[in-house]
Amino acid sequence: xxxxxxxxxxxxxxxxxxxxxxxxxxxxxxxxxxxxxxxxxxxxxxxxxxxxxxxxxxxxxxxxxxxxxxxxxxxxxxxxxxxxxxxxxxxxxxxxxxxxxxxxxxxxxxxxxxxxxxxxxxxxxxxxxxxxxxxxxxxxxxxxxxxxxxxxxxxxxxxxxxxxxxxxxxxxxxxxxxxxxxxxxxxxxxxxxxxxxxxxxxxxxxxxxxxxxxxxxxxxxxxxxxxxxxxxxxxxxxxxxxxxxxxxxxxxxxxxxxxxxxxxxxxxxxxxxxxxxxxxxxxxxxxxxxxxxxxxxxxxxxxxxxxxxxxxxxxxxxxxxxxxxxxxxxxxxxxxxxxxxxxxxxxxxxxxxxxxxxxxxxxxxxxxxxxxxxxxxxxxxxxxxxxxxxxxxxxxxxxxxxxxxxxxxxxxxxxxxxxxxxxxxxxxxxxxxxxxxxx
Amino acid sequence: xxxxxxxxxxxxxxxxxxxxxxxxxxxxxxxxxxxxxxxxxxxxxxxxxxxxxxxxxxxxxxxxxxxxxxxxxxxxxxxxxxxxxxxxxxxxxxxxxxxxxxxxxxxxxxxxxxxxxxxxxxxxxxxxxxxxxxxxxxxxxxxxxxxxxxxxxxxxxxxxxxxxxxxxxxxxxxxxxxxxxxxxxxxxxxxxxxxxxxxxxxxxxxxxxxxxxxxxxxxxxxxxxxxxxxxxxxxxxxxxxxxxxxxxxxxxxxxxxxxxxxxxxxxxxxxxxxxxxxxxxxxxxxxxxxxxxxxxxxxxxxxxxxxxxxxxxxxxxxxxxxxxxxxxxxxxxxxxxxxxxxxxxxxxxxxxxxxxxxxxxxxxxxxxxxxxxxxxxxxxxxxxxxxxxxxxxxxxxxxxxxxxxxxxxxxxxxxxxxxxxxxxxxxxxxxxxxxxxxxxxxxxxxxxxxxxxxx
Numbered sequence: 001x002x003x004x005x006x007x008x009x010x011x012x013x014x015x016x017x018x019x020x021x022x023x024x025x026x027x028x029x030x031x032x033x034x035x036x037x038x039x040x041x042x043x044x045x046x047x048x049x050x051x052x053x054x055x056x057x058x059x060x061x062x063x064x065x066x067x068x069x070x071x072x073x074x075x076x077x078x079x080x081x082x083x084x085x086x087x088x089x090x091x092x093x094x095x096x097x098x099x100x101x102x103x104x105x106x107x108x109x110x111x112x113x114x115x116x117x118x119x120x121x122x123x124x125x126x127x128x129x130x131x132x133x134x135x136x137x138x139x140x141x142x143x144x145x146x147x148x149x150x151x152x153x154x155x156x157x158x159x160x161x162x163x164x165x166x167x168x169x170x171x172x173x174x175x176x177x178x179x180x181x182x183x184x185x186x187x188x189x190x191x192x193x194x195x196x197x198x199x200x201x202x203x204x205x206x207x208x209x210x211x212x213x214x215x216x217x218x219x220x221x222x223x224x225x226x227x228x229x230x231x232x233x234x235x236x237x238x239x240x241x242x243x244x245x246x247x248x249x250x251x252x253x254x255x256x257x258x259x260x261x262x263x264x265x266x267x268x269x270x271x272x273x274x275x276x277x278x279x280x281x282x283x284x285x286x287x288x289x290x291x292x293x294x295x296x297x298x299x300x301x302x303x304x305x306x307x308x309x310x311x312x313x314x315x316x317x318x319x320x321x322x323x324x325x326x327x328x329x330x331x332x333x334x335x336x337x338x339x340x341x342x343x344x345x346x347x348x349x350x351x352x353x354x355x356x357x358x359x360x361x362x363x364x365x366x367x368x369x370x371x372x373x374x375x376x377x378x379x380x381x382x383x384x385x386x387x388x389x390x391x392x393x394x395x396x397x398x399x400x401x402x403x404x405x406x407x408x409x410x411x412x413x414x415x416x417x418x419x420x421x422x423x424x425x426x427x428x429x430x431x432x433x434x435x436x437x438x439x
Numbered sequence: 440x441x442x443x444x445x446x447x448x449x450x451x452x453x454x455x456x457x458x459x460x461x462x463x464x465x466x467x468x469x470x471x472x473x474x475x476x477x478x479x480x481x482x483x484x485x486x487x488x489x490x491x492x493x494x495x496x497x498x499x500x501x502x503x504x505x506x507x508x509x510x511x512x513x514x515x516x517x518x519x520x521x522x523x524x525x526x527x528x529x530x531x532x533x534x535x536x537x538x539x540x541x542x543x544x545x546x547x548x549x550x551x552x553x554x555x556x557x558x559x560x561x562x563x564x565x566x567x568x569x570x571x572x573x574x575x576x577x578x579x580x581x582x583x584x585x586x587x588x589x590x591x592x593x594x595x596x597x598x599x600x601x602x603x604x605x606x607x608x609x610x611x612x613x614x615x616x617x618x619x620x621x622x623x624x625x626x627x628x629x630x631x632x633x634x635x636x637x638x639x640x641x642x643x644x645x646x647x648x649x650x651x652x653x654x655x656x657x658x659x660x661x662x663x664x665x666x667x668x669x670x671x672x673x674x675x676x677x678x679x680x681x682x683x684x685x686x687x688x689x690x691x692x693x694x695x696x697x698x699x700x701x702x703x704x705x706x707x708x709x710x711x712x713x714x715x716x717x718x719x720x721x722x723x724x725x726x727x728x729x730x731x732x733x734x735x736x737x738x739x740x741x742x743x744x745x746x747x748x749x750x751x752x753x754x755x756x757x758x759x760x761x762x763x764x765x766x767x768x769x770x771x772x773x774x775x776x777x778x779x780x781x782x783x784x785x786x787x788x789x790x791x792x793x794x795x796x797x798x799x800x801x802x803x804x805x806x807x808x809x810x811x812x813x814x815x816x817x818x819x820x821x822x823x824x825x826x827x828x829x830x831x832x833x834x835x836x837x838x839x840x841x842x843x844x845x846x847x848x849x850x851x852x853x854x855x856x857x858x859x860x861x862x863x864x865x866x867x868x869x870x871x872x873x874x875x876x877x878x879x880x881x882x883x884x885x886x887x888x889x890x891x892x893x894x
Contacts, residue, residue: 031690036497037518040771042486043503057478062485062503072481079479079556111521133691171693174845176814214659244473244575246611246618324482360817361839364808368611369618371656373839373892375810375817392815395841395892397659434659434892 012049015150016087020323022143027114029136044323047073055080059324084308087149091283100271105188106160114138124196133169161186186272206390210381214435218353223415223423225356232370232400239302239329243310258295268332275333275420282318282327303327335422339410346427348385355380370401395434444590447508451592454491454516455527458591461487462770466583471563473575486770491515496522499773530754530761534594539725541600543630547582550631562641566610569645574613581605595730605864610648621647626721626864654834663800663887668859671881677809678816678844683738684776685753702744705849708786711739715779722779722877733763768872782880786854793885800826817841839892855882
């Protein structure tokens, strides 16, 4: 990288090189049987330059022509955005606590061990019901990030993670029930039993199908489904959407919009969490950033360029979504603060309502406005404080920004979902639920 | 290249089947957001993979450096041997040696960055200047040109050029806290010429976003709906297309029972087709990523289940023929069963007759997105109108349609005669491989008893 940087330096005002090297090994089971093993090696480079105060960007992988790579970045800078930032002169981590995100045991974990884990998971589900269709992926991931800019500032770190995921399908005539569950960790400490227990519990709840009549009723979103309510908020807090005034939350920093119990953080300092790193993807220290505290908007999140344009500082949220994309404002890990009500107490509290666990159409539609409208792909009916059975053909709809004003309680036990989100159950007092039969 | 690949495949006797796929790709991306150019970049990607089959087990390795291709082949075979315990199944297909060149009307690789940027800036201005209510835009240009080298242990060698050109327009209109979005796009495998005259799409996105500001949220409930050609196409892609992908069926006896050929799917004038061989559509290519020639495949014929989409493995296991539907997003992924260009064929009901007779219904047009889990599907309309007493009435927004696949297909009441293939930048996602270029289409169709979510 040093040699390449020497070459680049002469031709531009300043520059940064970013290198990603990773190795991913998934072991895949299909319909209960071992089906394939993949070994994926990837190495790619991204070059961002500032020339005549404008930004240029190019990426490459597998190439043997560094001159072309450099030339393309310079060519794009002729038309690129005006740079409202400079690459960091030094890269330092002020946080005194060491950040742990690499476990060499994951790298050393051998494939036969991964196969055994998968087999055990399938056995536990098949012991419950041998007719269930199970797909399982056990995946290990090892990556190395290296950063160097023309001021000589640099960093390098390694990150590991392990992921178990499972899909269970139950078919009864034309009733197709599909459930997913997954667990991830940066450490070799996953207990697959947690995952299969979760699936078994839901299989039991869902044995019978019950009717729901559409009306406004209490709804509990499990951590899996809580993103229905949070994705519009995440999008609304993005510094870029705020700057462009397309976020309904623009201009509302410092305002208390939601209930006291609503506190949300972007936190890249959690050990072994998939979204954690010492620095974001442009060399700014990742932090625990309060986005919302006690219902009040505390911060929007920024990368360097957006912060520069908005007259703010980067919040260490410059994230590259794939090596081929330049950094943009993104979330490290998203943490919704726990409340004080247990999931079982929420159920007891409801006379008639539903639990939403998986939805179809997450993130689809006009998210930025806050609107959501989803088919409840996996949900359960509550009657007189008890789970009665599984529901089908049910839709929920609302506006997340408004509905979050309507929170009866948050769960007392947050769970990691989709890698980077740590979320408790969200219990809404009322939400419109539509079905074939509405009251 | 042919010799290199042949040489690497020489020592593959220990495997039942081995294939190598190498890809060289160059691409350009430009994006305007609001008044500003947000990004402009270039990328060169070189990479490849080896996939080996041993006793029914697959080993798949991907890489960026392939100086030691022979070694990579051995590595893939060794991993496959860890998996395979039974018997390999691959449908027989002809061995092919062919070079598929793609001539472009104005090759975008030869168009300057300046010219591309100016064109996109022009479209961006069309949206921005449409109305003071336009708050922002997102106008994206992307082109890529891939050369894919494919060779397998059965003697096939295919060099295929795959261009891709996308222009997408998002208009964002705002009135106080009311923010509305509308999208239009072009997705094509043709040259730059095709992108030069799509101002009307930019205008359409702008006008729709502004009109949506006036629309009221739709009232949830059950309606008779009329879908336009875009939404009809998305509906058949989501609601039926995915279920006809044989990799969901072949290992599962219960699924096989649900999807028995000859099964009645309802309306007798319903014909559903997937065809990757239609020239120049976004999901088209001469060969799939297993070197199988694409073709026209009937999925539903006259209301009866007539066929499904296959890879070589699923075809053999179900005693059917390969259909040319094994597709991979790029060299980092293995081919899996995917749609190409999927559509409902023409029926015979004129549009007026579809609408008339509906007392209270919804005319749903355009699309935000769609999703399925086989049995249940959902998709959101980009634009909606109430139908009252047989006439199109006031606009409504946040129209999300949802239902059970089997009953919804049975609830199709009429099929129009105005089939249109949609040349949008449609991207399909499955197994982590997204967005894979696909296209879809349909005539206008009328469906009764569809659940619409709403407040």
